[in-house]
Amino acid sequence: AQKITQTQPGMFVQEKEAVTLDCTYDTSDPSYGLFWYKQPSSGEMIFLIYQGSYDQQNATEGRYSLNFQKARKSANLVISASQLGDSAMYFCAMREVTQGAQKLVFGQGTRLTINP
Amino acid sequence: DAGVIQSPRHEVTEMGQEVTLRCKPISGHNSLFWYRQTMMRGLELLIYFNNNVPIDDSGMPEDRFSAKMPNASFSTLKIQPSEPRDSAVYFCASRGGALMNTEAFFGQGTRLTVV
Numbered sequence A: 001a002q003k004i005t006q007t008q009p010g011m012f013v014q015e016k017e018a019v020t021l022d023c024t025y026d027t028s029d030p031s032y033g034l035f036w037y038k039q040p041s042s043g044e045m046i047f048l049i050y051q052g053s054y055d056q057q058n059a060t061e062g063r064y065s066l067n068f069q070k071a072r073k074s075a076n077l078v079i080s081a082s083q084l085g086d087s088a089m090y091f092c093a094m095r096e097v098t099q100g101a102q103k104l105v106f107g108q109g110t111r112l113t114i115n116p
Numbered sequence B: 001d002a003g004v005i006q007s008p009r010h011e012v013t014e015m016g017q018e019v020t021l022r023c024k025p026i027s028g029h030n031s032l033f034w035y036r037q038t039m040m041r042g043l044e045l046l047i048y049f050n051n052n053v054p055i056d057d058s059g060m061p062e063d064r065f066s067a068k069m070p071n072a073s074f075s076t077l078k079i080q081p082s083e084p085r086d087s088a089v090y091f092c093a094s095r096g097g098a099l100m101n102t103e104a105f106f107g108q109g110t111r112l113t114v115v
Helices: none
Strands: A011-013 A019-022 A033-039 A047-052 A064-069 A073-079 A086-098 A101-106 A109-113 B006-007 B009-015 B020-025 B031-038 B042-050 B053-056 B065-071 B074-079 B088-095 B110-115
Touching: A011 B110, A019 A109, A033 A064, A033 A073, A047 A064, A047 A073, A047 A109, A101 B031, A101 B042, A101 B053, A101 B065, B006 B088, B009 B020, B020 B088, B020 B110, B031 B074, B042 B065, B042 B074, B053 B065, B074 B088
Parallel strands: A011 A109, B009 B110
Antiparallel strands: A019 A073, A033 A047, A033 A086, A064 A073, A086 A101, A086 A109, B006 B020, B020 B074, B031 B042, B031 B088, B042 B053, B065 B074, B088 B110
């Protein structure tokens, strides 16, 4: 069963607009972590933001924020004031504990294109 | 720190040949992950190690794939024999510490083409 679901294969947004990238997850563990990574066309994976399952507040990092709705098992990434350089693939990932070690699994990704 | 180092960056090989991908994790990191990225299947977790021990290899597609981590500073992913459908970008990632909020750091990837 898919543990991380990103339902938007692609999104197109005008520069300077805010954009929300969806992510839902499935786990029965009470302790887990959620991550967002950016992959530009150059191919590297860049860590953006983290949300822990016990965190009371939504995580924020500069223009990135995470809309964490635990009961709905969603962790959407919000990018404010989008820029041309935000065009990239975005991956949601979940860390869960397996056999005492922490396993990181990714969703299928969303390709974001920022139009000038 | 130099980050996670993967070699080679690009590999082109003929079907049936053995391919070995290499990874040097960040010093001090105790977890290492191998991922495969394709257009069709996205980022798939192949195997991950904790303290050099393989914890979960359920993502390894077939017996043709094998991975080793002989010490804390080196890991290999081997495909023998290689097939065209193995063409993909293979990423190695490492992380350190026991806290849940520690992110994994990725290497630049190895782009494998099997012809």
